[in-house]
Amino acid sequence: MNNNKKYISKAKKSIIFMLILAFFMINSCEKKENWQLKNSKEQFLVVDGILTNEHKNQTIKLSLSYSDLNGSENSISGASVSVSGDNKTYSFHKDTGNDGVYISDNKFSGVVNETYTLTINYKNKEYKANANMIPVAISNPLPYKQIQGENMFYIVADVASFNPDVSSMYEVTLDWSEISGYEDLPVSETTARMFFYNLTTIDVNQIFSSNNETILFPQGTKMTQIKYSLSPQHEEFIRSLLIETQWHGGFFDIEEGNVYTNITGGAYGFFGACSVVSRSSVVN
Numbered sequence: 262m263n264n265n266k267k268y269i270s271k272a273k274k275s276i277i278f279m280l281i282l283a284f285f286m287i288n289s290c291e292k293k294e295n296w297q298l299k300n301s302k303e304q305f306l307v308v309d310g311i312l313t314n315e316h317k318n319q320t321i322k323l324s325l326s327y328s329d330l331n332g333s334e335n336s337i338s339g340a341s342v343s344v345s346g347d348n349k350t351y352s353f354h355k356d357t358g359n360d361g362v363y364i365s366d367n368k369f370s371g372v373v374n375e376t377y378t379l380t381i382n383y384k385n386k387e388y389k390a391n392a393n394m395i396p397v398a399i400s401n402p403l404p405y406k407q408i409q410g411e412n413m414f415y416i417v418a419d420v421a422s423f424n425p426d427v428s429s430m431y432e433v434t435l436d437w438s439e440i441s442g443y444e445d446l447p448v449s450e451t452t453a454r455m456f457f458y459n460l461t462t463i464d465v466n467q468i469f470s471s472n473n474e475t476i477l478f479p480q481g482t483k484m485t486q487i488k489y490s491l492s493p494q495h496e497e498f499i500r501s502l503l504i505e506t507q508w509h510g511g512f513f514d515i516e517e518g519n520v521y522t523n524i525t526g527g528a529y530g531f532f533g534a535c536s537v538v539s540r541s542s543v544v545n
Contacts, residue, residue: 304335305325305528306325306381306527308531309321309323310533311532311535312344312534313536314373316368318368319353320356321532322361337361340363341380341383342380344380345377347371351366354366376392377391377392379532386527388524390531390532392492392523392532393534395491396536397489397535404416405484413479414477416476418431428459428491431456431459431489432486433455433487434454434487435476435483453478478544480545483541483544485540486539486542487537487539488538489535489536492534498521498522498523498531501521502520
């Protein structure tokens with residue numbers, strides 16, 4: 262009995278010692294810094310554009326950066342925009358109905374395995390970006406599940422579904438505005454648009470990221486799923502963007518950094534070329 266007491270006493274001392282050691286180790290890693298934060302008023306061009314193999318008027322969105330927290334997007338006009346590739350050049354003009362959006366003069370579709378060059382001239386500066394359109398890998402659509410005992414569903418898409426060989430992006434549009442009981446509700450409560458990503462890597466901050474909102478929708482919802490191919494550069498942009506946004510605030514955050522961009526000339530954002538496959542269905 263006395264030996265047991267001695268053993269317990271030694272164990273307690275060991276635990277206390279380890280706790281004290283951990284306390285000093287944690288505090289020894291802290292270093293006070295007096296950061297002089299500057300609210301820079303310099304604005305940079307931000308590009309958001311995806312060229313697809315769909316035959317349509319392609320679009321490029323342009324805006325200016327802002328430094329204020331939760332600031333408003335600053336769309337621009339007066340830019341000259343064109344896309345060249347497949348031995349052709351396509352001109353874009355300002356869409357009067359959408360702020361900052363430039364739309365191609367004519368409908369056209371991108372060609373798989375072609376490289377396209379975006380050229381933007383704005384305020385006497387030229388910006389360029391190259392994007393290669395790779396084939397889209399055909400696969401099963403994103404699955405959805407029903408909540409037990411309820412007439413509500415949700416999209417199933419988690420880190421376990423990643424593909425080590427092929428990266429892709431899914432755009433899911435939901436519409437249940439015509440279902441009985443939902444007809445008189447505002448659009449914001451009867452439609453949803455979500456994006457999901459399959460990347461060729463798994464990040465620890467992705468696995469332990471903070472919880473995201475789960476969108477619930479009723480039986481009879483119209484669902485459209487569009488799958489986009491992602492080039493290695495496009496995947497790098499998506500991954501760096503997720504690290505700074507959706508995966509930020511988890512248990513294993515990394516040091517903040519700049520989001521990857523393929524725009525030259527001092528601009529931000531990304532210009533991509535994606536082949537797509539689309540599926541439409543009714544949830545039942």
